[in-house]
Amino acid sequence: xxxPTPSTTKKPTTTTTMKxxxxxxxxxxxxxxxxxVTLADGSTRRLDLLQVGDEVLVHHPSGRIQPSSVLTIFRHxxxxxxxxxxxxxxQQYPLRLTxxxxxxxRKSHNKQSSFHYDLASEIQIGDFVFSSTFQSLQVTNIQEVxxxxxxxxxxxxxxxxxxxxxxxxxCYATYSHQFMHLLTTxxxxxxxxxxxxxxxxxxxxxxxxxxxxx
Numbered sequence: 001x002x003x004p005t006p007s008t009t010k011k012p013t014t015t016t017t018m019k020x021x022x023x024x025x026x027x028x029x030x031x032x033x034x035x036x037v038t039l040a041d042g043s044t045r046r047l048d049l050l051q052v053g054d055e056v057l058v059h060h061p062s063g064r065i066q067p068s069s070v071l072t073i074f075r076h077x078x079x080x081x082x083x084x085x086x087x088x089x090x091q092q093y094p095l096r097l098t099x100x101x102x103x104x105x106r107k108s109h110n111k112q113s114s115f116h117y118d119l120a121s122e123i124q125i126g127d128f129v130f131s132s133t134f135q136s137l138q139v140t141n142i143q144e145v146x147x148x149x150x151x152x153x154x155x156x157x158x159x160x161x162x163x164x165x166x167x168x169x170x171c172y173a174t175y176s177h178q179f180m181h182l183l184t185t186x187x188x189x190x191x192x193x194x195x196x197x198x199x200x201x202x203x204x205x206x207x208x209x210x211x212x213x214x
């Protein structure tokens with residue numbers, strides 16, 4: 001679990017949102033390694049303890065919340081990493097993730113708008129995210145933190161999302177959720193069938209290499 005810092009408050013009227021609008025051309029988007037992932041039975045497990053094959057809850061395109069297997073987990077070691085803490089109503093601890101990671105959200109200014117995935121850097125106080133029961137949770141505070149010597153991780157499910165700290169979030173980052181979900185279609189099928197067990201190492205190395213040259 002992520003302990004709240006003494007200087008953090010959940011009152012939007014007294015909180016300063018600390019976000020930047022610029023980012024590098026390719027940011028690896030992941031979650032803080034101690035983030036809680038919701039399992040299929042409703043319990044939670046820390047991300048750094050999650051294993052391939054674990055059954056977790058996901059949001060199905062039909063709108064259902066249902067179990068799904070973890071196909072793989074991408075882990076990256078960083079000497080420093082910039083993260084956002086996103087607080088919501090009825091949430092004791094924030095969701096901590098990189099600014100380029102996507103979250104299922106609905107904008108506050110349009111009550112009739114449908115939900116969609118936005119990058120964490122684009123979410124504002126007053127917007128809504130969704131819980132494991134698909135309840136709307138309003139964002140009350142966003143804080144930026146910089147951590148040193150961290151492992152950041154993201155699990156991959158066939159549905160392309162996962163529930164972390166009771167918030168539905170994408171498995172993808174950097175580019176739009178829809179684009180990344182389409183792009184990873186063959187990868188997700190390969191993982192599901194277990195055809196290429198060495199594929200994970202190749203993909204992780206390719207992502208690391210691409211992120212360092214951009």
